[in-house]
Amino acid sequence: MGHYVAIATGRSLISSQIHIDRLDMAWEGCFLVAYNGALIYELGSGTILSKQLFPDEYARYLFAEAEKYQLYIQAYSETGVLTRQKCPEIEYYARISNTGYRIVPDLYHLETYQTPKVLLLSLDDHAALERFQRDHQAWADGKCTSYFSCPEYLEYCRPDSSKGSGIRFFEDYLGIAHENTIAIGDEENDLPMITMAGIGAVMKNAGENIRRHADYITEKDNNEGGVAEVIRKCIAGEISCPSESSRGSLI
Numbered sequence: 242m243g244h245y246v247a248i249a250t251g252r253s254l255i256s257s258q259i260h261i262d263r264l265d266m267a268w269e270g271c272f273l274v275a276y277n278g279a280l281i282y283e284l285g286s287g288t289i290l291s292k293q294l295f296p297d298e299y300a301r302y303l304f305a306e307a308e309k310y311q312l313y314i315q316a317y318s319e320t321g322v323l324t325r326q327k328c329p330e331i332e333y334y335a336r337i338s339n340t341g342y343r344i345v346p347d348l349y350h351l352e353t354y355q356t357p358k359v360l361l362l363s364l365d366d367h368a369a370l371e372r373f374q375r376d377h378q379a380w381a382d383g384k385c386t387s388y389f390s391c392p393e394y395l396e397y398c399r400p401d402s403s404k405g406s407g408i409r410f411f412e413d414y415l416g417i418a419h420e421n422t423i424a425i426g427d428e429e430n431d432l433p434m435i436t437m438a439g440i441g442a443v444m445k446n447a448g449e450n451i452r453r454h455a456d457y458i459t460e461k462d463n464n465e466g467g468v469a470e471v472i473r474k475c476i477a478g479e480i481s482c483p484s485e486s487s488r489g490s491l492i
Contacts, residue, residue, distance in 0.1 A: 245415055249274040249404040251358075251390040251430055253317055254282060256338040274407035276317070277390070277398050277430050279357035281410055291410060293357065293402045299384055300354040303377075303397055307361055308349055310373050316348065316356035323348055323356070330362045333393075357402075361395040370395040390430040405433030425471050427451060427463055440480075442471045 248266070250257055254275050261267060261284060269285035281291040300316060307314035313330040316323040321341035324331040325348040335342050345351070363370050374387050374395055381387055387397050408422055424431070424438035427447040435441035435454055443455035446462035457480050459467040474480045 243270070245270050245272065245411065245417070247272040247274055247407065247411065249278075249407055249424070249426075249431075249434055251275075251277045251394070251396060252338060253321075253340060253357075254280060255321060256340045259339050272411070274404055276357035276402075277396060278402040278404050278406045278433075279398065281407060290414065293399055295354070295356050295358055295385070295397070295399055297351075297353050297355075299397070300356060300359050301351070302380075303359050303361075304349045306377060307373070310369070312361050312363060312369060312373060314359060314361045315342075316354045316359060318343065318355070323354075325349060330364060333364060334362060357398075359397045361397075362393055363395075364393060367392045388429040388432070390428050396430060403433035404431060405437035408434050408437045423471070423475065425468050427467075442480075 246266070248257065248260070250273070252275060254273065257273055257275055261273065267284045271284040272290075273282040273284055274280075275282060279293045279295070280289065282289055304314055313328065315331065315334070321343060322331065322334065323345050324342050325346060326344060331342050334340070361370060361373060370389070377387075381397070383400070385397050386400050386403065387395060390396055404424070404426075408424065411417060412419055412422065420439040422438040423440040423442060424434040425442045425444075426432075426435050427444035429451065432451065432454060435443060435451070440456045441454060442457045442459065443452050444463045444467045445452075445459050452458055457471065459470050461467045461470050471480070
């Protein structure tokens with residue numbers, strides 16, 4: 242059956258589309274795992290295969306707590322980002338992610354959010370985000386997971402919604418053997434799939450807390466073709482990697 246390919250990202254479907262188009266991935270056998278696993282999308286047919294929403298009560302709590310800590314926080318809709326006001330944080334996020342946004346003045350007090358995840362953002366105070374995460378770890382235990390997708394972004398997701406849960410979904414949906422899966426990443430939100438996959442490959446420029454979980458560390462970084470390196474070496478049999486079988490494999 243050959244190989245299947247999935248892009249796994251914290252980005253939304255809309256934000257990911259520019260990269261899907263650039264890579265020409267709208268083909269059968271290609272998939273997108275968006276919002277850190279909350280949305281799984283088949284690129285060839287344009288079909289949503291799985292969608293999970295962050296519980297409203299937890300979103301309301303995090304918005305209230307972010308306000309106390311004077312930290313920027315946002316939610317998501319199907320068309321973009323929901324933010325309380327125009328500010329440097331949302332302008333930065335919109336520019337980096339190629340995403341539109343809608344201003345909702347009473348965002349911190351909505352009855353329902355219908356958001357796949359919640360994101361806190363600080364442009365110049367990573368320590369403040371770390372403090373927020375640390376102070377709310379006991380509350381989050383069993384309710385949600387939190388991790389950094391980059392130093393500026395602290396993300397809160399459902400505990401059953403991660404890039405790792407995307408690996409499990411594809412094993413069931415496509416009938417792929419666990420040992421025939423490979424994940425490639427470099428950030429904290431990649432850890433669930435790196436540790437879940439049959440082979441976890443990590444970029445050489447990832448932090449030590451990520452690289453220590455790797456089955457394979459690339460010779461090139463993510464700006465020098467590190468992902469292509471892993472794929473080429475798998476095909477050439479130069480690293481232990483998914484074996485082609487009648488059940489296929491996922492990269």
